[in-house]
Amino acid sequence: MKFETYPFEKLTNLLDGITPNSSLDPIVLTIGEPQFETPAFITEALCSNANLLKKYPKTSGEQELRDAIRSFFKHRFHVDLDNSQLIPTFGTREVLFNFPQFLLSAKEEPMMAFTNPFYQIYEGAAIASGAKVLHLNLTKENGFLPKINESELAGCDLVILNFPNNPTASVMDMKTMVEWVKLAIKYDFVLLNDECYSEIYTKTPPPSLLQASIEADNPTFKNILVINSISKRSSAPGLRSGFIAGDDRILKEYMRYRTYVGCASPLPLQMAAASAWKDNEHVIAFREKYKENFEIAHEVLGIKIPEATFYIWLEVEDELEFTKRLYERYNVKVLPGSFLGREGIGQGFVRIALVESAERTLEAVKRIKACLEEC
Numbered sequence: 001m002k003f004e005t006y007p008f009e010k011l012t013n014l015l016d017g018i019t020p021n022s023s024l025d026p027i028v029l030t031i032g033e034p035q036f037e038t039p040a041f042i043t044e045a046l047c048s049n050a051n052l053l054k055k056y057p058k059t060s061g062e063q064e065l066r067d068a069i070r071s072f073f074k075h076r077f078h079v080d081l082d083n084s085q086l087i088p089t090f091g092t093r094e095v096l097f098n099f100p101q102f103l104l105s106a107k108e109e110p111m112m113a114f115t116n117p118f119y120q121i122y123e124g125a126a127i128a129s130g131a132k133v134l135h136l137n138l139t140k141e142n143g144f145l146p147k148i149n150e151s152e153l154a155g156c157d158l159v160i161l162n163f164p165n166n167p168t169a170s171v172m173d174m175k176t177m178v179e180w181v182k183l184a185i186k187y188d189f190v191l192l193n194d195e196c197y198s199e200i201y202t203k204t205p206p207p208s209l210l211q212a213s214i215e216a217d218n219p220t221f222k223n224i225l226v227i228n229s230i231s232k233r234s235s236a237p238g239l240r241s242g243f244i245a246g247d248d249r250i251l252k253e254y255m256r257y258r259t260y261v262g263c264a265s266p267l268p269l270q271m272a273a274a275s276a277w278k279d280n281e282h283v284i285a286f287r288e289k290y291k292e293n294f295e296i297a298h299e300v301l302g303i304k305i306p307e308a309t310f311y312i313w314l315e316v317e318d319e320l321e322f323t324k325r326l327y328e329r330y331n332v333k334v335l336p337g338s339f340l341g342r343e344g345i346g347q348g349f350v351r352i353a354l355v356e357s358a359e360r361t362l363e364a365v366k367r368i369k370a371c372l373e374e375c
Contacts, residue, residue, distance in 0.1 A: 003127055007339040015327050024331040027364045029352045034235040039282045042236055045275040052267035059259050061088030065270045068277035069243050077208045084248040087255055090263040092196055092229045092242035093121055100125040100158055102257045107157055114160040115146055117167055117341035122160050137345050144170035156189045164197040164206050164308035167340050167351040171307045177212030184223045192225040199233035199283055201308040202291045221246040233283050234276040241273030293354040293361045300365040312352040319350050330367035
């Protein structure tokens, strides 16, 4: 397999040569990058610790950051993590790319499964690992939740779930997560849930796979891992603060691997991230902003309000033609669903990232509605 062109490059190619309606301000709803200001207390912590640039950061992360993440996890998921069950990371993108390579390097014919459509790093990691791929398809018919096929999963070495899900905004309940944990134990594969959208929800807090592991009578998290990030919850993607947590046997060896990777977070960023992980009030405020955006979209487009994330997975007749028309006539960019999936999954949908202010969101969804009525 070769590395695929990234979705945003595909979008650039799709729109190449199209002149957008210059009478309208451009609105970009393609990327999951919050457009709200990072809270001042986080930037102040960054500035006040700038003197720490003179020191090399530890690969394992400073204890202050580790304690802050553990505090977050305890407060949010009621799960106690010890130091051996947690590694702070330089965001989660690097983990999603290098962890599969670490895990699968000694396998003769590795197999990796992940949800489809997907964050393209999953596929890139599989290619870099030389792994065969099993797609866990998310469709309208299955409620955008992966169907369990035990005969296929029995041959997997690593399974990556992503709930709350990007791009479909679906949420997996505790009961279903418990089933997946039991499968990971039964067939001895590593199960990792990408939980980067766990804090952006509209009503009920989504569960963590580590909670499900305890519920499944697997309190040591054997074969179970989660990752999470500060980017969405704190409107601070530039801090590159994430973590991987769970099975300490796996993490002990992964930690040794990471000492060679050289991706430790600079100390000022770690201190700023620690302040962000410890605080919950700013997260509540951001959550309300995204909820308001969903309510606006519901009023204008009639869509069902998702349970989590800030994405709308909007069904359209032809996602490529709709994307081009929306850009040309209404100067709004969205991402075709087919750019995020394989084997035809994602066709007939566009992903809309509601990451702007309420005012900009209202303007954007009005233009989207006008385009839908034309098509």
